[in-house]
Amino acid sequence: QTVVTQEPSFSVSPGGTVTLTCGLSSGSVSTTYYPSWFQQTPGQAPRTLIYSTNTRSSGVPDRFSGSILGNKAALTITAAQADDESDYYCALYMGSGIWVFGGGTKLTVL
């Protein structure tokens, strides 16, 4: 069973930079997994930030960027703002139409 791993929680200071990661319990994440990143605030539907590793969805500020760092996918947020405080999820494409989500990272801005 493939498990997608994310940090359970992270904190960043206002104006700071944070990098969240998305890994596999076994193996390395590459662009062939088309990593996607989603932001969700409590009570709201998820919003797509990044897809296909590093493509920003429409309307997403360029403070958000995606990449592959080592053997993981990464979401970097620069110049963090108070309203970036959210849950962040990654998803990886496993082939054959199957997606697997990570457990999510709760980001605190303080």
Added chain:
Amino acid sequence: EVQLVESGGGLVQPGGSLRLSCAASGFTFSSYAMSWVRQAPGKGLEWVSGIPASGDTTYYADSVKGRFTISRDNSENTLYLQMNSLRAEDTAVYYCAKDILTGGYWGQGTLVTVSS
């Protein structure tokens, strides 16, 4: 403007059935794959099922395989999820999502509660 509006959620007893719908507008529905993703109360996102633009095949998470059926009506711009043999652990908000691979939009979700 892309809009995805889910409906059909509600309270159902264990072992029961429910059919969710997702009405799409603002894009060429027949050109995009679609997915259902759920979120149990206080938990993370779980991909449930997907269907390509053509609707000629379907994909499921192991947790729902054999119990849920995804389908689409491209003439009505609507995505469906037929859920049978429902269990307490299927309790969740169910979201439909447009083509995760190319930066999907998400609906607001519909709540399914499985309880006696």
